[in-house]
Amino acid sequence: QDEALIFEMGGWDKSGVDFDLPSQDASDLGDLVRTAPIGLPGLSEPEAMRHFVRLSQKNHAIDLALYPLGSCTMKHNPRLNEKMARLAGFGDLHPMSPQSTTQGALELMDRLAHWLKTLTGMPAVALSPKAGAHGELCGLLAIKAAHEAKGQAHRRTVLVPTSAHGTNPATAAFVGYDVAEIAQTADGRVDLADLEAKLSPDVAAIMVTNPNTCGLFERDIIEIARLTHAAGAYFYCDGANFNAIVGKVRPGDLGVDAMHINLHKTFSTPHGGGGPGAGPVVLSEALAPYAPTPWVVSAGEGFKLVEEAEDEAADTFGRMVAFHGQMGMFVRAYAYMLSHGTDGLRQVAEDAVLNANYIKAKLSPVMSPAFPDGPCMHEALFDDSWLEGTGVTTLDFAKAMIDEGFHPMTMYFPLVVHGAMLIEPTETESKQELDRFCNALTLLAEAAKAGDVERFTGAPYLAPLRRLDETLAARKPRLTWRPEPTTVAPAPMAAE
Amino acid sequence: QDEALIFEMGGWDKSGVDFDLPSQDASDLGDLVRTAPIGLPGLSEPEAMRHFVRLSQKNHAIDLALYPLGSCTMKHNPRLNEKMARLAGFGDLHPMSPQSTTQGALELMDRLAHWLKTLTGMPAVALSPKAGAHGELCGLLAIKAAHEAKGQAHRRTVLVPTSAHGTNPATAAFVGYDVAEIAQTADGRVDLADLEAKLSPDVAAIMVTNPNTCGLFERDIIEIARLTHAAGAYFYCDGANFNAIVGKVRPGDLGVDAMHINLHKTFSTPHGGGGPGAGPVVLSEALAPYAPTPWVVSAGEGFKLVEEAEDEAADTFGRMVAFHGQMGMFVRAYAYMLSHGTDGLRQVAEDAVLNANYIKAKLSPVMSPAFPDGPCMHEALFDDSWLEGTGVTTLDFAKAMIDEGFHPMTMYFPLVVHGAMLIEPTETESKQELDRFCNALTLLAEAAKAGDVERFTGAPYLAPLRRLDETLAARKPRLTWRPEPTTVAPAPMAAE
C-alpha cells in the first residue's frame, strides 16, 4: 500500500505539539529573522503516528526473521539495553555538565574500557570514534602520529588485502595515504609472499581484517604481524568480525597495534536502519600515547575526563568528535557485556561459528562454498559457480529470498569471490530458524537449477515493492521532494 | 506466513531468563511440591521477541488505519499516557502500601473523580469498576441497594430498549432482575408510549444508552427521566457513547441516576486487544450512599481511602474488586484530560460528531442510512437495504473492507436495524483519512451493485488469513493446544 510523503498530506498549517506561546514579542533580532516560509509540513499526533507506523511495516528487521547479511552481524538487540540507555542519568545527561555531576557516566566509560581492553588483551582504548570507519580513521591517525613522532613521516603507503572492506582503502586515502593491495591465496588468506614483497620502508601500516571477509581466520596472523613490525610498519586490524572470536582469542596476542570494535556488531547495539554505530579502538603500547582526546582517568575517589592536548595528553593526535563519543551506545554495550559475562561472550563466539558452519554444511550440497575445505568462522561464503548456466544471478537469487521471508545475504562481497554470497547467521539464531532458512534456500536452489527462472529474475513478488530501478535514481537524482507545479505552496506564516 | 505456536517450537528446556539459583534446598514443603511436568515451553529472548513481533503484524490497529467499529470508539492512544502510567510512582506502586506512601496516587484518583463529576454534572463517582459492563453492575447494585433501603425490594424488573448493548440485559439478569424490552420508534428513539405503559410499580430501573446505539441523541431524554422517577424507578444511562457529548452536555442535567464511563472510549485508554478497560460510575444524590468501597476522601492535609463498610460507608452495597480499581487506566485518562482541557474535550465531541456526519453525507449516495433525516451523533448507521438483490451481505461487504486496508465497521448491531452497519470514525481521524475511507467504500459499493459478487463473498483475499470457519470452532471446540500423539512429551524436571 502506497504511503504518501509528509509533504503530500496537506499539513502546511498542522502541528502535533501544543505550546504555551511566549507573551513577549517574538524577537529583537530584526533583519536576522526568517520571514519566508520554510516549507515544513506538520501532522497532528494521530496522523504522524500512523504515517510512521505504516512506514515501519515496510521494513524487514532482525525481530522478524533471519537477517543474514555477512559482515554486518545482525543479531538480537535486547530491549533491556534500550531501557538502560534511557535512564534519566544517562539519556538526559548533558555532555558539558560539571564532571562532579557525571561520575556515574565516567565510571561506566571506565568499566567499558576495562572490558574492551581485557577482551582484546590491549593496553589502551580510544572510546570516542563514532562508528567502525571512524575507528579506522582513529587507528590510522594514531599510526600517522607515531610515524611522525619517530621521524618516519615519509611512510606514505598502506597495504590492504583485496578482500578488505571498502572503508579500509577509503580511510587510508582520506588521511592522505597511498593504498596498495595485497594478494590473496587460493584458500582465502593474505598471500604472505606478496605481503613480504610489498613491505617496503615506505609502508606505514597494513590493514587486515581478522577473521577476514571470507569468514576465515588468518592462520598466519602472527607471522603477518612479525613481518609488518620488522618492516617498521604498524598492524591495523579491522575488528568488524571480532564477534567470531570474542572471549576465545585476544587480538593483543596476535601482534595487533590498533583495532576498532563495532559495538553494534560484537556487542549488539541496534543498527537502527544504518546507524548510529560506535567504533572504539584498542591500541598497543606503541600507539597509546597518540590516542585522541578525550579519555577517562580515575582521579582519587572519582573519575575525570582528559580533554585537552596537554600534560598526559601532550602527544594526542587531537580530537575526533565534539564531546566524548557515543555514550548511548556505551550503555547498551556495557549492559550486553554484563548480561553475557566472560562465559557468555565466549559462548557467543562459539555459537556464531557453530551456526555459520552448520549453514555451510547444510547448503553445500546445493550451493558452492567458496572455500570448501576446513571450517569457516562466523560466516559462510559461497560463490555463484553453482548458478552457472541457470540464467539466475546472485542478485536474482538474493531477491528471491525476500519472497521466502528472509533478508538476502551480502552479495558480491568480498570482491575476490565471483558472485559472492556471504551468509552470517550470528549466535542469536535458533537451530529451528536455521533449518527453516536452509530448507528454504535448498528449495530455491533446486528451483533455480530446475529452470524456474522467472521466480528469480522477477523477484521479489511479495515485498512492499517490486525490484527498484537504481539506475534511474542515479541518472536523474531526485533527492528531495519538490512541489508539483500544481501544488499550493505554503503561505508565509503570520507573525505569532 | 504461518507462525507456529510456542508449544511447537521445541522449547521444553529453553528459557529466556537467567536466575541466580538459590543455594538452599528447593523446599521444605514435602508432598505439597509439584513433581509432574507442567507442560510449559520456553523460548530464548530472541526467539520470543520474534514470535510475538511476527504475531503482532497479523493484527489491524488504530495506528495503522481507520478502525470504524461503531460503539467501540477506536481513537488515537497517546503514548504520553503510556509513559506516565509507567512512572515508578504509579506502575511500581503496591495497592496495600501504607497510605502515607501513596498520597500522589490518591490525589490523582481524587482529581480524576473531580473531572468526571464536573464533566457529567453528577455529585458522586465510584472509580473501582473494571470495565463498562462492570460499571453497569455497579449501577444496578446501587439501584438495588437503594430500593432495598426504601423497602422497595419487590421491584424486580429492568426495562431495556431493544437497541441496547447486550451487556445491559445481561447485567440486569446477572443481579437477579427480570428484563423487559422497550420498543423503539421509527426514528430510532425510545418509544415513550411503550415506556409509559411498562413503567409499573414492579420496575426497578430503566437502562438507556444516550446517545443511543443508533448513533442518535434521545430527544425525549428529560421526559424519559421524569416518567421513570415518577414511577419510582431509577434511570441508568449506558455511557458508552459519552464521547459524543463530553464537554457539551452533562448527563446530570438530563435526570440520570447512574452512568458508567468507559475510560477507554471517551478518555482514550488503549483497548489492548480487548482490555483492560475501566468503568467508573457517576451517581446521583439518591444513589451515592450505596456506592461501592473503596473511595478516596481528603483528610486534612492529605487523602485517605475509605475501605470498610462502616461510618461514612455504612450504606455501601459492598466491594466490587480487590484493591481500588484500574489505577493504570486512571493515570492514562487523567493525562488525556489534562492534555485536552475543558476546551479540548468539547472539541473532541464536536469533531467526533462532525466526522460521523461527514461520513454519513459522503456515503448516503451509495448506501442507505438507517435514519436519513436529521444529524447523527458520533456514529453513522446504515442498513442493508441498498444491498438488496446484489447477492452481497453486510458480512461480505465488511470483509471486503479488509482488502482495502480498513477494519470493518460494527455489523448487525444494533439489532433493530436490518443488516446494520455502524460506522464510528472518532475525532482523531483527519479529513484526508475520511476521504480515503469514503472513496474506498464508494468504489466497493459500486462494485457490489455492479455484480462483482466474488470480490465480496470470497473476501478477504489480502489478509493474513482467508475467512475463518467459526462454525467448526464452536461445534468442536479446541481451546487449548494438545500434543499430537507423535509429539515427545516434556520430560519431568530434574530437581534443581
Place this chain on the structure above:
Amino acid sequence: MRYLPLTPADRAEMLGVIGVATIDDLFVDVPAAARKADLFDLPLHAGEMEVERALAALAAKNRSAGAGPFFCGAGAYKHHVPATVDHIIQRSEFLTSYTPYQPEIAQGTLQVLFEFQTQVAALTGLDVANASMYDGSTACAEAVMMAQRVTRRKKAVLSGGLHPHYAAVTQTIAHAEGMEISRQAVAIDAEAAVLSAIDAETACVVVQTPNVFGVVTDVSKIAEAAHAAGALLIVVTTEAVSYGLLKSPGEMGADIAVGEGQSIGVGLNYGGPYVGLFAAREKFVRQMPGRLCGETVDADGARGFVLTLSTREQHIRREKATSNICTNSGLCALAFTIHMTLLGERGLRELAALNHSRARELRDALAAVPGVEILSPRFFNEFAIRVPGKAAEVVEALLADGVVAGVPFSRLDPKAGMDDVLLVAATETTTRGDIAAFAQALKGRTA
C-alpha cells in the same frame, strides 16, 4: 490541539458537505436546556511537557516498591518483569487493537490468547481456561456464580483463609443473585475447616492456597468431600508464581481454579489493571464466563483462531448469558503469556524456588527478632507474623527506617481481631540487604 487532526478549514468544508451552517446544528437533538454553551470550570488544554510535569509531580509523592526494602504482598507481588515484555505489549498492533471480532486481521491477538489459555490450563492442571478475567477477585466471584449454574444450588462455602477482598467481592455478587454465602471464621491454617460446612445444598467450596496468610494446603481431601456432596471445589491462588513450585489445583481435585496473574508480566500498578486466570474441567466449558478462543481453519484450510462459544456471551445471548462480562484483560494476558514464554517451565520453577528460598531466609531473620512470632507453618513466599502491638503501627514506625514492612492484616479485615498480625512477602527482588534491614529495624522498634 495535538490529538485533533481537523483544521478550521477542514471543519468548514465538512460542514458544507453535510449541509449545515454550524457545528451546533448537529447537536440539534439535545434539549436546549441541556446544551452547555460555556466551558466547564476545569483547566484548558495543556502541552505535553506541562502534562508530564503534573503527572511526574504526583508520581513523586508515592514511594514505589523498588525504592527500598519492601515486603508487601497480600494478593499483589513485586516481581521483576523483563524489558521485552513491556516492549512488546506497547507495539501498536497489540496496544491499539480492539477485541478480535474480525479474526482475519486479528490473528496476532487470537493466537496469543490461545497460547495464554493453554498456559493457564497447564499451570492450573485443568482442561480449559478462558481468555482472562478482570482480576483474581472478580474471577473468584464468577467461579461461584458458575458453580451455581452447574449445580443449580444456592450455597457457597468460603474458607477463612480466602483473601478478605475476594470474599467481599464474592459476597457482593452473591447477595444480588440471592445466593447464600457461608464464610468460615478467619484463621491462619484452616482451609480444611470448610469440611464441616459442606452439605447437600452446597454448590461450591472455595479454598485458597497459598492462602491469604501464605499457608500452603493440600486440598485433595476437601475435593473428595465436596465431590461426595455433589459440590464443586474452587481453588483460588493469588500468587501465580507459586504454580511453579506447588501441586496444581487440578492435581488436587479442583473443578475450577481461579487466580490472580499479576505476578507474571503485569506489575503492581497500585492494584490494577491485573489479569484474572480462570480454568475448569472440560465438561463445564459451556457454563464458563468470559471469552474463549478456539482453533479452526480458514477458507483455504489454513489453521487460524477465533473467538468461540459466544452463545454463552452477552452480545449474543443478552439476558441469558453466563455472565455480563464483555471486556477481558487482553493486554495483561499478553504480558502474562510473553513473560511465561520467556520463563518457560525451567525458568518458572527456578523463579518459584528463588521466591521460596528468599522467603525462608526472611522467616529465619524475623524469627530471630525478640517478640516476633512466625504464624504460618508452611508457606511459599509470604507468611504471617505476630508483632508486639498493632501491626499497622509497626509498619508506620518502620517507614521511618526506610522499610515497608508488609501488610497489616487489619487493613484487609479490621474486624478479624488480628491487629497484631502482619503479612510479609519476599520475592526474587528481595535482597539479603533488604532482609537484614527489615530485621534490624524491627528489632529496634520492638525492643
Place this chain on the structure above:
Amino acid sequence: MRYLPLTPADRAEMLGVIGVATIDDLFVDVPAAARKADLFDLPLHAGEMEVERALAALAAKNRSAGAGPFFCGAGAYKHHVPATVDHIIQRSEFLTSYTPYQPEIAQGTLQVLFEFQTQVAALTGLDVANASMYDGSTACAEAVMMAQRVTRRKKAVLSGGLHPHYAAVTQTIAHAEGMEISRQAVAIDAEAAVLSAIDAETACVVVQTPNVFGVVTDVSKIAEAAHAAGALLIVVTTEAVSYGLLKSPGEMGADIAVGEGQSIGVGLNYGGPYVGLFAAREKFVRQMPGRLCGETVDADGARGFVLTLSTREQHIRREKATSNICTNSGLCALAFTIHMTLLGERGLRELAALNHSRARELRDALAAVPGVEILSPRFFNEFAIRVPGKAAEVVEALLADGVVAGVPFSRLDPKAGMDDVLLVAATETTTRGDIAAFAQALKGRTA
C-alpha cells in the same frame, strides 16, 4: 543464557551435521598459542535484574538535566521530546534493521530518509541534504574536506566563533589531509573577522551562527567575499531549533550548511549519539560525503526510494570515495524527522520563539545581578556572560544551590584567556522558577 537459543542438544546435533567432534575443531585455524582455554578475569553472566540494578546504580550517580534548574548548552540542548518520537524509534522494524541495501524491504527507512533530506534542505535553505552524518562536528570537518575537493584548494578559514570542539575535529582531519587551517582569534562577536583571512588559496570559510557564544550573525557579506575569492561558505549551526526563527544559511549565501540535529528528537545522551545535518547546493552533490536517498520507481512503476549516487561511497569506490563514511545516524535521523513532523512549520516557529523568549527573560534576570555582564549582543537561546572570578568555580559553587549554571568557556578552550566567561542557555524546558533560582543563587555567590 537468555540471548542464546542453542541448547546443548542442538549444539551436539549440529556438530554432528558439520562432521566435527568439538567446537574447538572449528577454531582450528587459530594459532594454538593464541587460543585461550580459560575464561578472562571478568564477571560471569548475570540476570536481567542484576544488570538493571548495576546500571541504575551508575545512572543514579549522575545529575540529569531534568533534575533541577539547568542552563548548559554549548552545542547540546535540553529540549522536550514528545513520547511519540521515542515510541516509534523503538519499533522493531526501525530499530533492528540495517542500512537499507535491499530497498524492496526497506521502504520504511528509505522514505523516512527522503523526508529527512527534504526537511534538512528546507531548514537550511539549500537544495540537497544527505541522509545524516555522525554529528555536527564531524559534519563540519567533512564539509571542509568537501570544499577542498570542489575548489581543489588547500586552505580553510575558521571563524573565532566556531565551537572549539568543531574547530579541533576539523583541524585533526585537515592535518592528516595536509590542509592548512587558518583559525581566527576567539572572540565573542567576530564572525566577520574571517573576511581578512580570505585569499586566493582559500577553499572555504567556516562561520557559525548562532556561534559558540550564542551570537547571531548575518553572514551574507561573508558569502559575497568568499564567492568573490572563489571560496565556498560553510555555515555551521549547533542549535537546530534556531532554524525556526533565523534566516537560513542558504538565504544568506551558504554553499554548504552543517548542523547538529540533536535538539530535534534526539536528547542529550551525554554527547552521543547525535545526528549531523549536511546540506549543499545541488551542483556539488557528487562531491558530498555520506548516504543519499533518491526517488525512483519499481518494476511495476510504483514510486519507491533507494540509496543512490553510491559511486561516491567507499563500498563502491574504495580509496577514491568522497569520504570513508559508511554508518550514518539513521535512527537519530528518524527521531529528527518524527519530531520535526510533529512540530511542523508552525510548531517549529513557536518552539523557536519560546526558546528565544525564555533566553531573553534569563538575560534580563542575570543582567540585574551585580557584577555580571552580558557579553552577547544578539542571540537566540544562549549567550555569554562575564562573572566575577573564574566561571568554572562559579559553576561548582552554584551546584551547592542546586543550579547547573552553564558551561564555562574555559572547559571548551582553556587557552582562550576567557576564564570568566560563562555560556548560559535557556530553552522551552526552562521555567521562570529556574531562572529566578539561578539569578538568586548567582547573586548570593557573587555578593
